[in-house]
Amino acid sequence: MRTEMTEAELLEVFKALANPVRLQLLRWLREPARHFAEINEVGVCVSHIQAKAGLAQSTVSAYLTTLERAGLVRSTRVGKWTHYRRDEGRIxxxxxxLGHSL
Structure with a gap:
């Protein structure tokens, strides 16, 4: 049974994807082995994402939080580090x- 996303949920996704850096982060996380030297079963450490993006850690964390709020990525805390991976089911x-509503 298909569960429809609400209009608010769709708008949250569109807002998250409207930023080119957030869109790029999501693309990198699609193929993490291709874009990051170090990955593990829970995802890519925010410090590696930050280094590749060349932005402040706080900026990258804020971008990833926006993607997580939109349901596009999931975070896992390992010690003092946070790892991110795409939520393929949600995507x-x-x-x-989009195929049904647009």
Whole structure:
């Protein structure tokens, strides 16, 4: 059974993807082994994402938080580090929703 995303959820996703850096982060996380030297089963450490992006850690963290709020990535805390990976199930749901509603 397909669960429709609310208009507010769709708008949150569109707002998150409207920023070119956030869109790039999501693209890098699509193929983490290609873009990052160090990955593990829970994702890519924010410090590695920050280094690749060349932005302040606080900026990258804020961007990733926006992507997480939109349901596009998930975070996992390992000690003092936060790792991120895409939420492929949610992204697939978004693609399906767009196919039905637009």
């Amino acid at each position: 697939a749901q978004l693609v399906e929703e």
